Amino acid sequence: MTKGAFSGHDSKDRADALRLTRRELLALTLAAGLLRGLPQTASAAQTATEPLLDVVSNRAAAAVLGRAYLVAHPEEADLARLRTLLQERLRTDVSDEASILVRIERQLRNDYIRGDLVEVDGWLLSLTEARLYALAALARAG
Amino acid sequence: MLIDADDLEDGRLLEADLAIIGGGPAGITIARAMAGPRRRVCLIESGGLSPQADTQALYQGENAGIAYPLAGSRLRYLGGTSGHWGGFCRPLDPIDFEVRDWVPHSGWPFGREALDPYYEAASEAVQVAPARFEDADYWREHTGEPLVDFPAGRISNRFFQYSPPTRFGDRYREELRTSPDLTLLLHANVTKIAALPSASAVSHLEIRTLSGRRLQVRAPRYVLAAGGLENPRILLLSNDVMPAGLGNENDVVGRFFMEHPHVSNFADLVVADLRRLPSIYRSRVNVEGRNAQVAYVPTPEVLRRERLLNISFTTGVAGAYHSGDRAGLGPDDTQARSRLDMLEAARRFLADGAGPVDAADPTYAGVWLGIGCACEPVPNPDSRVTLAETTDALGQRQIRLDWRLTEQDRRSFVAHVRSLGRELAAAGVGRLRIKVADDGQWPESVIGGNHHMGTTRMSDDPQRGVVDRDCRVHGLDSLYVAGSSVFPTAGSANPTLNILALAYRLADHLKGLPA
Incomplete structure (x- = not known):
């Protein structure tokens, strides 16, 4: 095959990571709706995600990536669900602040070694990492 | 004479x-x-x-x-x-x-x-003797820096040595x-x-x-x-x-x-702590009069198991970011903003401790690196040189070149880009952003290497x-x-x-x- 038309790789063709697209808004609206519908549960979930989010140095930056992930995976736009998914992947109590960074780092490394990856706005990310950023996005939206 | x-x-x-x-x-x-x-x-x-x-x-x-x-x-x-x-x-x-x-x-x-x-x-x-193309111990010892240990076993360290030329x-x-x-x-x-x-x-x-x-x-x-x-x-x-x-x-x-297809601007790599990517990965280093740089090359095991063609990558620092840069970014600076987001989001995974990466420069966020590649193509009988009807100044028929690349070549390239990203992330070095679409077409930026x-x-x-x-x-x-x-x-x-x-x-x- 000879080369042909190519598009979609420069900044003009990519969605601005800071600007919300219609799909992003939909995902966040869904998430916000869930949070409103279940205020106590959501609030509890939000509190319980704090140790997880503490490993994220800049939550606003992480939220940008997290929103992009949720656009592709709107079914995960739920704080409690994401927390559960992360807990399953980490096989640990995610409220245990002392061990959480070590466990996450180990899981990220394993994800990258095994190829358990997703592409988020072009970034090649471990699934665990992407969900962590999605958690940051939902926490900010909430 | x-x-x-x-x-x-x-x-x-x-x-x-x-x-x-x-x-x-x-x-x-x-x-x-x-x-x-x-x-x-x-x-x-x-x-x-x-x-x-x-x-x-x-x-x-x-x-x-x-x-x-x-x-x-x-x-x-x-x-x-x-x-x-x-x-x-x-x-x-x-x-x-x-x-x-x-x-x-x-x-x-x-x-x-x-x-x-x-x-x-x-x-x-070519004035590079004695050569140390595959002697990782030599470069580790003489640069005084460790080499990256790629934990997924997909990439190995090889070394370009540079003729003057x-x-x-x-x-x-x-x-x-x-x-x-x-x-x-x-x-x-x-x-x-x-x-x-x-x-x-x-x-x-x-x-x-x-x-x-x-x-x-x-x-x-x-x-x-x-x-x-x-x-x-x-x-x-x-x-x-x-x-x-x-x-x-x-x-x-x-x-x-x-030809070796060379593609430009196909991916970015961001690295927060340059101690995790020693200098020989980022630029040519001079050791005992020899200039060398790491070539990231897939392991033969990966090539066999995944039935891929060979490739080599090099990386070089293209720019640095500080947290204050964000304020100066315009609406079209999406790539810079995305790199900065990645560096700041993954900071704890890409550098030791919670403090600044560089104590002397607390706002320093990291660097981004461009990636070069030279891909092996499949030998293709339809990619060929024939004689044209046009002639040169001596009346000799000129050549007509029909250079072709195959989908197998492209698939292999894409697989290796992902492989490099996996390894650098698994090693805690950085994160890689793929900028070419996997859409069945070679990027327009593909050129040869004069090979x-x-x-x-x-x-x-x-x-x-x-x-x-x-x-x-x-x-x-x-x-x-x-x-x-x-x-x-x-x-x-x-x-x-x-x-x-x-x-x-x-x-x-x-x-x-x-x-």
Whole structure:
């Protein structure tokens, strides 16, 4: 095959990571709706995600990536669900602040070694990492 | 002795024990290795001692496939294309020589062990000796920095060493000029390799100058070393005894043209803590007078298991970011913003501790690096050089190049980009952003590396190759070919060092033949 038309790789063709697209808004609206519908549960979930989010140095930056992930995976736009998914992947109590960074780092490394990856706005990310950023996005939206 | 062909009388016949067509790296290397008291060598060069526009124009031709700079990718004067060589030196990898059932037409007639004895001499010729291309311990010890241990086992550390780069014309001109056993014939264009009526051997070379002189050179043996595009052209033009061209009874001459596809701007890498990516990964480092940089090369296990082609990557720092940069970014600075987001989001995974990465510069967020690549292509018989109907200033038909790449080439490239991203992330070095769509099309930015390979490929089977394992043209006793046109596969290493190793091997073979 000879080369042909190519598009979609420069900044003009990519969605601005800071600007919300219609799909992003939909995902966040869904998430916000869930949070409103279940205020106590959501609030509890939000509190319980704090140790997880503490490993994220800049939550606003992480939220940008997290929103992009949720656009592709709107079914995960739920704080409690994401927390559960992360807990399953980490096989640990995610409220245990002392061990959480070590466990996450180990899981990220394993994800990258095994190829358990997703592409988020072009970034090649471990699934665990992407969900962590999605958690940051939902926490900010909430 | 140096002779300008225009200074000889018209119709002059020159005789030698070996005639070499082409004064580039391969031709000069064989001439230097062969010239001696009982071996008079005639080295025939189309150009002079410096570039000249009328001679350079003899390289022009037509493109039928991917656009390719036929004249711009080559230089036609003493030293040849080494005149714009970048100096990248690395041997082909052992797997490049193997028959790989997932790579059509793969397999050299010998393994890398056949070339290993010649890399030292080749390294001397390009001023990188003693070479340490695969000696990770050496570079670790002498840079004082650890090498990255890639935990997924997909990438290994190899090392480019950089020639100054050696300009063969400049470096060896005086040696060639003063050698009593060597005649360097300048401004001499070989227009035909004349064969005996039986087509079993070469009779003589026909030569013309741009000013109109006609000469002949006769020798018991000849080496065609005019480059990967001109070698097939000269064979195809030499068609008075064999209508399809010399060595072309099986329609292989000119086929299998290979280049190393180079793609720019296909991915970004961000790194927060540069201590995790030592300097030899980011730029050329100088150790004991040697310049070197890491080449990220896939492990043979991955190539076999996932049935991929070879590739090599290099990385270089393109810019740094500070947290305050965000305020200055405009709405169109999406790439910069995304890199900064990634660096700041993943900060805890990419640097030690929770404090600033650089205590002296607390706002420092990290760097982004550009990635270079050279991909191995599948040998493809439809990617080829033929003769065009247009002619050059000597009335010789120009070439028509139909450079093609395959979907297998592209899939392999994409897989390796992801592989590199996985490894660098698993090692805690950084995060990689892929900027090319996996949409079945090669990015428009794909170009070659001025590496012209495969057009007189080597095979023990005359049906599959133009030359045999000794680089002798099948069916012709006295004609040999040197240069990357004999490569059956391209690997991902730059050709020059490997061309020289093959040239020294060919010289050894020729020395062993009866006078």
